[in-house]
Amino acid sequence: MGSFYETMPRSLFQWILAQKIFWVATAPLSGSGHVNISPKGGSYFGLIDDKTFWYMDLTGSGSETIAHLYEKGNGRITVLFNAFEGPPRILRLFGHGEVFENGTGPFEEFVKKHDVTILPGTRAIVLAHIHQVGTSCGFSVPFYEYKEHRNTLNQYFEKKDAKFRAGNEKESMPRYWAQKNSWSMDGLPALHVAQKTMVQEKIQPSKKMVGPRAPSQYQNANRFGLEHLILVALATAILTTFVMSFGAETARTVAVKLHASTSPWVGTPLRTAS
The missing domain is CATH 2.30.110.10 (Electron Transport, Fmn-binding Protein; Chain A)
Incomplete structure (x- = not known):
C-alpha cells in the first residue's frame, strides 16, 4: 500500500x-x-x-x-x-x-x-x-x-x-519578530534578524512556555550550562583549599591536571546556533 x-x-x-x-x-x-x-x-x-x-x-x-x-x-x-x-x-x-x-x-x-x-x-x-x-x-x-x-x-x-x-517605527516587522520570534519554546535561537533587533533595541522577548518545563534560560552559541557552573564551583573550592594548605605553586600544578567531565545530572546536551 x-x-x-x-x-x-x-x-x-x-x-x-x-x-x-x-x-x-x-x-x-x-x-x-x-x-x-x-x-x-x-x-x-x-x-x-x-x-x-x-x-x-x-x-x-x-x-x-x-x-x-x-x-x-x-x-x-x-x-x-x-x-x-x-x-x-x-x-x-x-x-x-x-x-x-x-x-x-x-x-x-x-x-x-x-x-x-x-x-x-x-x-x-x-x-x-x-x-x-x-x-x-x-x-x-x-x-x-x-x-x-x-x-x-x-x-x-x-x-x-x-x-x-x-512613521510609526514601533510597528516595524523586525521589532515584532524580536518580541515573538527570537527563541523557540525550548529556548533555541530562531530568527537571526529577531535576535539582532532584540539586542540592539533592548526588546524583551515573549515567554513561550509555562510550568516546570519552561526554559529557565535561552541558548546561544556561547551558552554555559549547569554542568559548567558546577565544575567551576568545584574547581574554585579545590584550588582555594590547596592554596591555603600547600601554597599557590602546588595549586597551579594540580589545576593543570584537572580535566572537566560532563555532569551526569544534565541530560540535555548543549546546542549552538549555526
Missing part, C-alpha cells in the same frame, strides 16, 4: 501544487525538546525540481520550524500532504531545510529568480532538500470540502505595515 522514492514522482507534481493545505513537522535534537507541527496554506509554495520543495514562511507568534532548521547538526524537516477530495492519498516529503530570511541576499535572489510575490508578513523562504518521498493509501482520511483561505493574517500585517510606513 505504501511506496517510497528518492525523488518526487513527476506524476504527483500537479497534485501537490493543487493542494490547499499541508503540514510541516520539525523537532529539536534534544529528546526533552518539543516536536512541532505547523499547518501551511495558500498559494505560497512550489517545486523547484523533483528533489526541492519551497514555501513562504509567514509571520506568526511562534518560530519553531526556523529554530529547528537553524540548530547545528539538525535541519530535519517533513512535509505532509493529504488528499481531502478525489482518490485517497498521503504524501510525505522527508529532507533537510534552509532558511532564507526576508531582507537577506539569498532571500532577495530567490524571490527574484522564481518570481515570488512577497507579502507584508513574509518572514522567510524555507527551502527543503528532499532525500526521501513516501506515499501511503490514506483510506481513513475523511473527505473535506474546501471553502476559502482566511485573510486575517495578511490583513493584520498589511495594516501593521501601513502604520510603519506612516
Whole structure:
C-alpha cells in the first residue's frame, strides 16, 4: 500500500501544487525538546525540481520550524500532504531545510529568480532538500470540502505595515519578530534578524512556555550550562583549599591536571546556533 522514492514522482507534481493545505513537522535534537507541527496554506509554495520543495514562511507568534532548521547538526524537516477530495492519498516529503530570511541576499535572489510575490508578513523562504518521498493509501482520511483561505493574517500585517510606513517605527516587522520570534519554546535561537533587533533595541522577548518545563534560560552559541557552573564551583573550592594548605605553586600544578567531565545530572546536551 505504501511506496517510497528518492525523488518526487513527476506524476504527483500537479497534485501537490493543487493542494490547499499541508503540514510541516520539525523537532529539536534534544529528546526533552518539543516536536512541532505547523499547518501551511495558500498559494505560497512550489517545486523547484523533483528533489526541492519551497514555501513562504509567514509571520506568526511562534518560530519553531526556523529554530529547528537553524540548530547545528539538525535541519530535519517533513512535509505532509493529504488528499481531502478525489482518490485517497498521503504524501510525505522527508529532507533537510534552509532558511532564507526576508531582507537577506539569498532571500532577495530567490524571490527574484522564481518570481515570488512577497507579502507584508513574509518572514522567510524555507527551502527543503528532499532525500526521501513516501506515499501511503490514506483510506481513513475523511473527505473535506474546501471553502476559502482566511485573510486575517495578511490583513493584520498589511495594516501593521501601513502604520510603519506612516512613521510609526514601533510597528516595524523586525521589532515584532524580536518580541515573538527570537527563541523557540525550548529556548533555541530562531530568527537571526529577531535576535539582532532584540539586542540592539533592548526588546524583551515573549515567554513561550509555562510550568516546570519552561526554559529557565535561552541558548546561544556561547551558552554555559549547569554542568559548567558546577565544575567551576568545584574547581574554585579545590584550588582555594590547596592554596591555603600547600601554597599557590602546588595549586597551579594540580589545576593543570584537572580535566572537566560532563555532569551526569544534565541530560540535555548543549546546542549552538549555526
